[in-house]
Amino acid sequence: MRRLWRILASNGDLRLLLAANLISLTGDWILRTGLAYQVYVLTGSTLASAGSVLASLLPQIALGSVAGVYADRWDRRRTMVVTNLLMVVALLPLLAVQHAGQVWLVYLVIAVHSCLAPFFTSAEAALVPSLVSDDHLVTVNSLNGQARDVARLVGAALGGVIAAIGGIALLSLADMMTFALAAGLLWRIRTRPRSGSAMRPHVLREWVDGMRIGVSSRVLRVFLAFTVITGIGEAIMGTLIAPFVHDVLGGDARAFGVIMAAQAVGGIVGGLIATLVGHHFTPRAMFGWGTLAFGALDLVLFLYPLATHALWPAPVLIALVGLPAAFLTAGGMTVFQNATTDDHRGRVFGAMAAVNGAAMLLGTIAAGTLGERIGILPVLAAQGAAYCLAGLVVLLALPIPPPMQRQRPRHEAATA
Template sequence: MKNLWEVLARQRDYRLVLSAGLISLTGDWILRIGLAYHVYALTGSTLASGGLLLASFLPLVVLGSLAGVFVDRWDRRRTMIFTNLAHAFVLLPLLVVRDDSTIWVIYLVVLAQSCLQQFFRPAEQSLVPLLVEPRQLVTANALNSQTSDVARLVGAALGGVLAAIGGLPLLALVDAATYLIAMALLIGVRHRPEPLQLERAGGLRPAVLKVKAEWIEGLRICVGGPAMRLVFVFGLVTGVGEGAMSTLFAPFVSAELGGDGTAYGLITSSQAIGGIVGGLVAAAVGSRFSAAKMWGYGAVVFGLIDLAMFCYPLFWNSLAPAFVCMVLVGLPGAFLIAGSMTVIQRLTDDASRGRVFGALFAAEGVALLVGIAVAGVLGDVVGIIPVLVVQGLGFVAGGIVVLGRLRILEPAPVEALTP
């Protein structure tokens, strides 16, 4: 708890970044839930609703890796300020949406927001290590992961209410306001990086070639050593599993547990509650443990709890264990995220961190889409439970591999190398 208090009370810049992220993420969830409701209300089409998912994922796959090049070239704080301001402006076209004839405006807005997010996320993950002490990094990453669960819980609840009260215009204005508040908080961050000396390219073609060279260099960094290769393989394997989970969890609740829409919503929300508690625990005690061990053990326990949840309907017809499992999985999930993010940040230097995170997010996006597609086919062919079991096994196997490669994931301290 002492380390948690030190990070929140003494690291002013980190506190501002954390608060900005929480506020803007809450706005994102408000809009996301409201948009899903509004699009279906306008069109009555599940295909139209699925278009929102495509519009949000496409930039992650296409732009994510390249965006990291610019994140490494630009001031991360200014990048985050600009993207928040741009987010607020691109929401304004939603004010003109009245019926299904203007549904294309919603897709364009979601597409534009996702493009901006590809610059914001790597910038945020690259900035965090510069705002806290090295020993506080695990705690900071645990708190970061917790904000998404808090935002999800609050924003999802508000999104449906605001959609019913004021429709799409109110959703757009509220989300825009959260971005402007987040931007104001980021302006207050005092950290200033050393000026980056970039070689002048001398024209458009040389500039493009320079960006291409930096992009290729970033990809080489991502696969240039066994530690980073392990990071990416873990992300690909678990990303496919998460795609399968997102596709098949609603059918799992309905067909295997006998639950209705309300049960599905409550079970899904309970994961956010577990994530909040788990994030607090990880933030409070995480600094006492090896980041790689947190990642490995977190993944193994996360996978085992998922396996228990997916398999118990074979022997027991009840919804209660699903609620318990979704709450319990929050603790190892928080350890997994905090540990893996800390390992990645320590394996990379500030000059390349944006490219690494951009490439990692893009790779996970591709894996997620593969998982969605494969689960949609195999769910009908081999059944829902067998596919979901593979998801749990992926985390268990990935965690075991991480624990077996601790030496490459956590290089020995400098003191240990001196005679």
Template sequence: MGTVGALGAIRRLLAGRRDLRLVLTAGLVSVTGDWVLATGLAYCVYVLTGSTVASAVTVTATFVPQVFLGPLAGVFADRWDRKRTMVATNLLLAVGLAPLMLVRDRSQVWIVVAVLVYQGAVSQFFAPAEQAMLPRLLAEGEVVAEGELLTANTLLAQSRDLARLIGAALGGVLAAAGGIRALAVADAGSFAAAAAFIGFVRAGGRVQAAQHAQHTQHARRVADVVRELGAGLRLTLARRVLRVLMVFVLLTGIGEGVMGTLFAPFVRQVLHGDSRAYGLIAAVQAIGGILGGLAVAALGRRVPPARLLGFGALGFGAVDLAIFLYPLGYAAIWPAVLGMIVVGLPGALTVAGMYTLFQQHTADAFRGRAFGALIGVEGICQLVATLAAGYLAQAIGIVPVLVVQGLCYLAAGLTVLLAVRENDVQPRRPRNVRRRSATQA
């Protein structure tokens, strides 16, 4: 199946699926704004302070809520109407950016940190709701074909790649032209628009009544939140594929914590680039991601999601190592730009493979809290790695610490390829999970 076949598969999936088109459009708009803010803010904070520790603290602010609220948010994604949750979080995120309009010098960086903590907290309720909702947009919550689910996740990833291409480049320009205030206005507008698009979705967002009664009895009592958190953790520990995914996000979370902290200092100090160069380098990964999405659509019916995930992570780690190490002999911008385009290809395989594998092995009633358990683990790793990266970079240099990111992806890819077996393809029924305790898993 070539490019023409891949495009045909995408067209067939989107035809007649109005709700899916709306959600993809909303994601494109809001993630564009996120990249505008994230790219420009990372550079602005480093320019204001000149400190990798300050950069680490800023990035850490987005991970702290993930650690404490990620699993909890997953529980509520299985309780609340997922569509309304997605609309409400977008509106709250838009309003929460207002304090950034006050930031003018390094003494006010604490405002940036406070806003990012708030943004990170609210966004935790969006991610599990979106992941739980996506299969329902294809078949009203029923089982869908693996190829369709993989293509839908690929389209979601491609919309985010396109958002990155636009938003990261625009973030560098806005950071130079209007500073933090311009970044805040752009991101707030994107959240408001995304809320409007999701508001037109017709599909219901609540867990089916029978499933809700079966898995979340007496949900109004506070004590049941703890019980449901435990159910999500038991689900993750009881299923082999989900245990492997937990190890995967643990390793890649460490890598992403390092990358998020040190990539802006890498561009400025190692490559001697300005904010526009940083925006360009951050943006062009999306080009490879878009092309990689076509490859996923072409391979989806022939290559299992686990193989896409494993080989994608290996390729991602290898290319990242090349990006981090080439300046030791040749400090120029263009190889980094080329490398970021190339790394987008395996990145697309990784994202589509991971989310498809996750959705295949979780029932609708458990999907939110299982996703919350995974992002909670990821958040802990990112938090620790972010803080460590800021201090280690000052002690031993930026490049040696960045190498850890590439090595983590190599280890994660090998873990998936070695640990996920062919007979793990079909998910087991949720009732098997309830018969087993976490210690038995």
């Protein structure tokens, strides 16, 4: 705990970045949860709800790599600020949505946000290693992951309440406020690790370069394979968890809410543990063993109904999954950051984000198709087994690194 407070107390820019992420992501979950409910209320159509998923995934696939190119060229702090402000403007059409005939405006806003989001995420992923020393990266990535889990828990709860009180208009106003506040915090970051290039980027060439770098290193190839597996797995989980609770466990909407809350709470607790003790482990170990444990717990979660239809093990198990999830997230991001340099980190991350979007699209289609043909449990169990396999690949394919040496933040070393 002292280590954590020492890192935060000595780094004002890091505090600003974490606070901005927490606020902005809370707004994202408010809007995402509320819109999912409101679109179904307006249309009464599950197909319309699926349309919102496609509207969010397709731009990510198309623009993820391109955004990474510009994240390497532009001032990253300024990129994040401008992206947040553009998202405020992009939400304005939602104020006009009143009936089902205007649901296309919802799709339009979701699509625009999905076009802007990769610019923010690529810039953030590239900026973090410039703010802290190498031996603090695991701790900071764990803390960032915990902020995402807190935002998910708080935002999802607020999204339902706000949607019930004021509908889509109030949802959009709440999200606008979070984006504007986040932009203000990001603007106060003083560190300028790189000013960006004044040259006009050759987008196609640098896009290809990002993809080439992503497959040229053994570490990045492993990370790429992991991204594909987890993207498909995340989509399968998101698509089939509600049918799993309703059809397999016999639970109602209240039971589903309890299980989802348990997942978020487990993520928060896991993130706190990873933040406090993660620096004692190598990123490779956190990445590999975290993935393996995640898959094993998933298998127990989705196969225990073969022995009993009791509901109580589900929230307990899904909460326990939060611990290895926090370790694999922090370890995986640190492995990626250490395997890339400041000059190309943004475009490689963008390429990975595009691959992740394509994998999620594939996983969504596979879950919807195979879930009806072969059943919910076999598909979910295959997802857990795939995570176990991914963990073994990470542990066997990634080299064991030498002991980590304490280093100054990169921007300090560059100016020394």
